[in-house]
Amino acid sequence: MPPDxxxxxxxxxxxxxxxxxxxxxxxxxGTEFAILGGAMSWVSERHLVSAISNAGGFGVIACGSMGPDLLAREIEATKALTGKPFGVNLITMHPQLDDLIRVCIEARVGHVVLAGGIPSGAAVRAVKDGGAKLIAFAPALVLAKRLARTGADALVIEGSEAGGHIGPVSLTVLAQExxxxxxxxxxxxxxxxxxxxxxxGMLEMGAAGAQLGTRFAAxxxxxxxxxxKAxxxxxxxxxxxxxxxLDDRFPVIPVRGLVNEGTKRFLVHQAETLRRFQSGELTKEAAQLEIEHFWAGALRRAVIDGDIEGGSVMAGQSVGMVTQIQPTAVIIAELVDQAVQALLRRAA
Known part of the structure; x- marks a missing residue:
């Protein structure tokens, strides 16, 4: 047989x-490749979601703070761009969660991801009774077991290397546990x-597939x-x-992103807010709100307006592997080829 x-x-x-x-x-x-797109607010909308699905992966709409009507329009717009499977990510703390689930069921979305907290029994039942598959996030083994027991059809375990809101444990440890x-x-x-x-390597440890966000964001x-993107x-x-x-009395939800002038100002803002609290100028509740409101609208300013110094440039540690702007299909093909080449090297 010829070498080629x-x-x-x-x-x-x-x-x-x-x-x-x-x-x-x-x-x-229901895809060619078991690669999900991470749900990123302002980024994971119809264009990126459909591109991931059309390339053989599984795109996921980030509902974020959308209301039911806006989500319904986004789902329909995504369907107009792809006939392939895609899902919707809903935040469990959303005040209209029940209505958002209803929108997904009525639109016949096949997979609903409940993120940002442990989903309630009512939310789990609403998704499953509506005929959709439920995907949940498990930040620890005890919660993974509980979610599997209470009705999740699949889990995502996300390490602290990820971009955006993160937990305290790395994927390397979570995977082993x-x-x-x-x-x-x-x-x-x-x-x-x-x-x-x-x-x-993760598939060989028993993973069913992988979710990526940072590479698709660019x-x-x-x-x-x-x-x-630059x-x-x-x-x-x-x-x-x-x-x-800066202070345990005023918790800050950890968010991973690129260090910029905004992150430096946030430290100064926390220190000044602490000073005002300690001097009696602010109550504890008011001081907490001052800290929490610092980043209000900052993600949109970065993603949509391009304010990469004052905005929140959420990115995972895999950002160092983003070396150029590539079409989604090329990114997925590259990932698949790298896995195949690794298997070929072993065979050799």
């Missing part, structure tokens, strides 16, 4: 092996993933501002740091 033909034959074998490794995830999502223990439902991994060979189809290309992993809390 032999190589092609080995690649077919390696690709078949990869397909077996993430077969459970592919079947659950959770993947061997949760076998009854698919478990997808997320946080700091930027290469296909890394995804392959894709051609992402509506993020050019300055936002900041990703320039950045290294060590530029994506979690927000800093």
């Amino acid at each position: 033909a032999l190589l092609a034959d080995h690649e077919v074998t390696a690709r078949a092996q990869l397909d077996r490794l993430w077969a459970r995830g592919r079947e659950f999502l 959770i993947l061997p223990q949760i076998r009854d439902i698919p478990v997808f991994v997320a946080g700091g993933l930027g290469r296909g060979d890394a995804i392959l 894709s051609s189809e992402s509506i993020a501002h050019d300055r936002y 900041a990703f290309v320039r950045a290294s992993a060590r530029d994506a740091l979690p927000s800093v809390q």
Whole structure:
């Protein structure tokens, strides 16, 4: 057999092996590849979501603070751009969660992701009784077991390497704790993933697939501002740091993003707010609100307006692997090829 033909034959074998490794995830999502797009507010809308799904992955609309009418329009607009499966991410603390679930069910969305907290029994029942599959986030093994028991059809375990709101534990540790223990439902991994060979390692540990956000945020189809994407290309992993809390009495929800003038001003703002609290100028409640309101609208300013110095440039540590702006289909093909090449190297 000629060398080129032999190589092609080995690649077919390696690709078949990869397909077996993430077969459970592919079947659950109904996709060619078990790769989900992370739900990123202002970024994961119709254009990026449909691009991920059309490329063989699984796009996920980030509902964020949308109301029911706006979400319904976004779902329909996404359907107009793709006939492939996609999901919707809803925040459990949204005051209109029940109505948002109803919108998803009426629109026949096949998968609903409940994020930002442990979903209530009522929310779980509403999703499942409506015929959709429920995906939930599990930040610890005890919660993973509870969610699997109470009706989640799949889980995402997201490490602290991820961008945006994060938990305290890395994916490396979460994967070791959770993947061997949760076998009854698919478990997808997320946080700091930027290469296909890394995804392959997680599949071999028992993951059903992977979720990526940062690389897709800098894709051609992402509506993020050019300055936002350029900041990703320039950045290294060590530029994506979690927000800093100065005083335990005033908790700051950790958010990972690129360090900029805004993050520096936030430290000054916290210190000044603490001074005003200690002098009696502010009550504890007022001081907490002063700190929480600092970032109000900051993500939109960065993503949509391109204010990458004063806005919140949320990014995971995989941002160092974003070296150019690429079409979504190219990113997914690259991830798959990296996994296949890793299998070929082993065979060799």
